[in-house]
Amino acid sequence: MSLSIKEVEHIARLARLELDGSEKEQFTMQLNEILDYVEKLNQLDTSAIEPTAHVIPVHNIFRKDELKPSMDPEEVLANAPDRIGNYFKVPKLLED
Amino acid sequence: MPLNDYEIVIGLEVHAELKTDSKIFCGCTTEFGGEPNSHVCPVCLGLPGVLPVLNEKAMDYTITAGLALNCEISPYSKFDRKQYFYPDLPKAYQISQYNDFLLCKSGWIEVASGNGELKKVRINRVHLEEDAGKTVHSGTGILDSDYGQQDYNRCGVPLIEIVGEPDLRSAQEAKEYLEKLRTLLLYTGISDCKMEEGSLRCDANISLRPKGAKEFGILAEIKNLNSFKAVQSALEYEAERQAELYDKGEKMFKQTRAWDENKGVTVLMRSKEGASDYRYFPEPDLVPMVIDDERLQRLRNTIPELPDSRKRRYMEIWGLPEYDANLISGSRELADYFEAAVKEYGEAKAVSNWVMVELMRLLNQEKIEITAVKITPAALAKMLKLIDAGTISGKIAKTVFEEMFMTGKDPEAIVQEKGLVQISDSGELxxxxxxxxxxxxxxxxxxxxxxxxxxxxxxxxxxxxxxxRANPAMVNELLRKELEQRK
Incomplete structure (x- = not known):
């Protein structure tokens, strides 16, 4: 399995990461090494094994539909990079 | 070529907020509105180190919706993380369900299509997820805003997504489908389905293809459809727009567009990311859900008789006209009221006449919901019996009914108090x-x-x-007799 620089660029874009040329090469190499390592798992025959979504053998952990106090808005906004009143201020949403 | 030569293909994705008291993974209130960012906590803000725990009622409500929409309910289901960046999503992922172990899939509902026939519209799936926050735009709309203001009160409100198959063939049909879906959800009581408060929302996928073609065209997803009217208008507009582009031979691309209600147009929001770009993976903080028969049976029992079945019964057994049967069965509260009155009175036609004419008129005039009406079904039945017994005439009954509507008083008491007893004494007349x-x-x-x-x-x-107050049947007769004597 081999990851191309193009795929690394795509993944970087999805994660909103800016990479320069040498970083792209470096990460492509490193990611490929990781994938090669994981590839080893394919040597095992898993054809008779159910896919696993969760590793812990528990299910149906619920809470009751009951209210608990929320946080104070000042506390909520304490880490906001920018605010307007009690709103978080964020950049505009539409692509140009 | 004209729009008529294209086949319009529409599928709706409908989101409904569930009517739980608390959010899906934390104890914050789901109440609409409130001061911005006052209904949030570390869990729904996605702060590091928190552990979401599923609200059991949210899961049960989702299954209930699935049952009402004729879905298969999975015995095993799980949550997944759907990753994308948007300011209304503080964790940068939404806890949702990938399409491998959904709670509900492969359902259908029946919708009135243009020719008066019922059409089966398939539902791909119903899954449970968390709602995102709300963006308030700085300008007049999404288009001319320099920045957004985020309120996360809605973040984490339990939400079901109902994904319809592309079985709809006109904007009108899409509206019918949405209305039917809303009626069914209201019947089950799992959502209050208020489009104006965003507890029912709709995105539409629409594409065109030449009539007879097998392949689907390239679709556009339309967002920001905030009313039944918006759904229909936006789809009508978009069909025209796409037909024009095809006619000009322009290259189409998959895209997300927003409906601008003020201008009456759809505008490009973004070119669409493919499904794989969401990089779903199983949510490690939440354990799987296992749904057994006992739970299914219990939830099935919470679903009342649904509108289609009631409508059929009203027409076939009680002899109501289709229009009346449709209108009364369209609201669970109205149908329950009607049936309770029929049970008291014993005959349906007279009850439906009073419900359809006088009750509807007063409800509209006074802007009152049927749930707040002061006339009990038993009181309505009693009034009808007063007509049958000749105590009051049908005409006087309207006065009595209005008084009952305004005051909630007993019909007999009103008749006595106001001296409205019909005069049927032939000597007096x-x-x-x-x-x-x-x-x-x-x-x-x-x-x-x-x-x-x-x-x-x-x-x-x-x-x-x-x-x-004179008995109308006797008045004619007595006048004629008296006149004849004077010949």
Missing amino acids: AAIAKKVIDANPQSAADYLGGKAQALGFLVGQMMKETKG
């Missing part, structure tokens, strides 16, 4: 007839001279004299 004829000699002469319509005037005078 004959005396009044004499008086009326004496007072209107010209009309009497006209009648006796062969002008039959002069009787109508005298009847009116008698009603006026008795304030409408």
